Amino acid sequence: GENVEQHPSTLSVQEGDSAVIKCTYSDSASNYFPWYKQELGKRPQLIIDIRSNVGEKKDQRIAVTLNKTAKHFSLHITETQPEDSAVYFCAARPLLTGGSYIPTFGRGTSLIVHP
Amino acid sequence: KAGVTQTPRYLIKTRGQQVTLSCSPISGHRSVSWYQQTPGQGLQFLFEYFSETQRNKGNFPGRFSGRQFSNSRSEMNVSTLELGDSALYLCASGPDDPYEQYFGPGTRLTVT
Numbered sequence: 455g456e457n458v459e460q461h462p463s464t465l466s467v468q469e470g471d472s473a474v475i476k477c478t479y480s481d482s483a484s485n486y487f488p489w490y491k492q493e494l495g496k497r498p499q500l501i502i503d504i505r506s507n508v509g510e511k512k513d514q515r516i517a518v519t520l521n522k523t524a525k526h527f528s529l530h531i532t533e534t535q536p537e538d539s540a541v542y543f544c545a546a547r548p549l550l551t552g553g554s555y556i557p558t559f560g561r562g563t564s565l566i567v568h569p
Numbered sequence: 570k571a572g573v574t575q576t577p578r579y580l581i582k583t584r585g586q587q588v589t590l591s592c593s594p595i596s597g598h599r600s601v602s603w604y605q606q607t608p609g610q611g612l613q614f615l616f617e618y619f620s621e622t623q624r625n626k627g628n629f630p631g632r633f634s635g636r637q638f639s640n641s642r643s644e645m646n647v648s649t650l651e652l653g654d655s656a657l658y659l660c661a662s663g664p665d666d667p668y669e670q671y672f673g674p675g676t677r678l679t680v681t
Contacts, residue, residue: 455628486668497573497659497672498612505668543612547668555625557602559612 456481458546460560468568473534475563477544478526484546487520487527492562493540501542502529534567541565570595573662573673581679587648590676594641594662600624601643602670603635606657618643647678655680 457480467473477487485506490498504511504518504527511518515534520527531538544560574593582588594601602625603615614627618637635645641662647654657677661670 488668488670490672497674500669500671503668545612556627557614559614561611 455556456484456546456548456558458544458558458560460544460563462563463561464564464566466566466568467534469534469536471534473529473531473538473565473567475529475542475544475565476526477528477546477560478524479546479558480525481546481548482522482525483548486547487518488545488547489518489529490543490545491540492543498543531565534565536567536569539565539567570597573660573671575658575660575673575676577676578674579677579679581681582650583681584650584652586650587646588650588678590645590647590658590660590678592643592645592660592662592673594643594660595671598662598664598671599641600663600670601637601641602661602663603643603645604659604661605629606659606675607655612659615645650680652680654678 460477488503489501491501492498502513502516502518504520515532517530541562541564543562545557547555547557576591600619602617605613617625621637632648637643657675659672659675661672663670
């Protein structure tokens with residue numbers, strides 16, 4: 455099955471700095487890569503996603519890049535703000551035969567933005 | 570549109586009991602997935618229902634089951650509860666596009 459590795463597990467930055475979180479996946483059949491933000495005690499929220507037919511996607515201060523050859527994808531947050539502090543999860547969804555899929559999540563990165 | 574809702578939000582059960590959790594998806598969404606979240610194992614996929622049929626299943630024992638009703642609401646059942654079943658159970662709904670998912674607030678289950 456799919457295996458998703460996420461690094462780092464904790465990331466501490468100063469307000470205004472950039473933050474980068476990386477994930478690697480094992481199954482070349484994966485074709486959808488979402489990122490979720492989960493604040494303490496709250497539900498995971500989809501913040502950005504990318505499909506395997508594109509290499510980069512941006513949404514204001516957030517961007518995701520995908521390298522299918524190397525099987526890794528990254529979340530980039532620029533000009534970080536204290537409200538960006540949360541746990542971020544990556545996921546990979548392989549499309550198996552018959553149209554079924556099993557989403558696999560990374561273990562999460564705790565991002566701390568210091569004012 | 571109203572978001573995904575889950576009931577109950579908190580639950581305390583004893584080992585050996587069974588529990589049923591409920592999830593109401595976003596209006597118009599036909600896909601409902603269930604996940605278990607624990608500090609040790611992270612987010613793990615349980616199963617997904619689409620139009621009342623189980624479309625995908627994760628690697629959980631048969632004690633974990635679910636169903637979906639014609640109005641897309643879904644229930645998840647765990648029988649013969651074990652201490653290790655203590656977790657946050659999240660459901661997520663999505664439109665016909667099978668990729669996008671929107672999570673509910675979760676049900677915090679504690680097994681004593």
